[in-house]
Amino acid sequence: MNAPRLEVAPALWTAVLAHLRQQGAGVRESGGFLLGQIHSGVRVVTGFLPYEQLQADALQADFVHLSGASFSRLWDYCATHGLEVVADVHTHRYGAGQSRSDSENPMLAIAGHVALIVPDFAQGPTGLDHLGLYVYQGSHRWARYRGAVVAQVLKFTPPEGER
Numbered sequence: 330m331n332a333p334r335l336e337v338a339p340a341l342w343t344a345v346l347a348h349l350r351q352q353g354a355g356v357r358e359s360g361g362f363l364l365g366q367i368h369s370g371v372r373v374v375t376g377f378l379p380y381e382q383l384q385a386d387a388l389q390a391d392f393v394h395l396s397g398a399s400f401s402r403l404w405d406y407c408a409t410h411g412l413e414v415v416a417d418v419h420t421h422r423y424g425a426g427q428s429r430s431d432s433e434n435p436m437l438a439i440a441g442h443v444a445l446i447v448p449d450f451a452q453g454p455t456g457l458d459h460l461g462l463y464v465y466q467g468s469h470r471w472a473r474y475r476g477a478v479v480a481q482v483l484k485f486t487p488p489e490g491e492r
């Protein structure tokens with residue numbers, strides 16, 4: 330597999346973090362799918378679909394749970410808008426490590442899928458070196474990126490037209 334690469338415009342990433350911070354309100358996990366395009370292994374994020382938009386009660390339990398119907402809605406949304414799921418992101422109360430459930434139940438069990446975890450319900454520092462970035466390898470294995478190496482995978486890109 331190529332070296333994983335996830336690209337996002339800084340303004341969009343800032344908006345995603347702000348949404349997660351507000352939605353979790355410092356008391357619960359929040360998250361969503363990062364949608365966009367995958368071109369020769371490079372995952373370019375162009376949009377964000379919060380879990381609560383797919384399923385009103387997605388955030389009611391201690392951790393995010395999406396029903397099969399929510400995934401149907403996700404695939405419909407992607408087909409309608411010509412998008413792919415390139416990653417998912419969710420917050421944790423404390424650190425950015427994967428829970429057992431996170432690691433055993435990838436949101437998308439497809440090799441190369443990227444899962445991001447933002448610590449402290451996104452209320453604290455959210456610089457790249459605070460995040461957890463996990464790339465699914467298949468067969469319940471993940472490549473784990475924490476600290477400075479997160480920036481090797483997650484790249485900020487200039488907005489369209491400024492390239």
Ligand SMILES: [Zn+2]
Binds near residue numbers: 419420427428431446
């Ligand atoms: Zn988690």
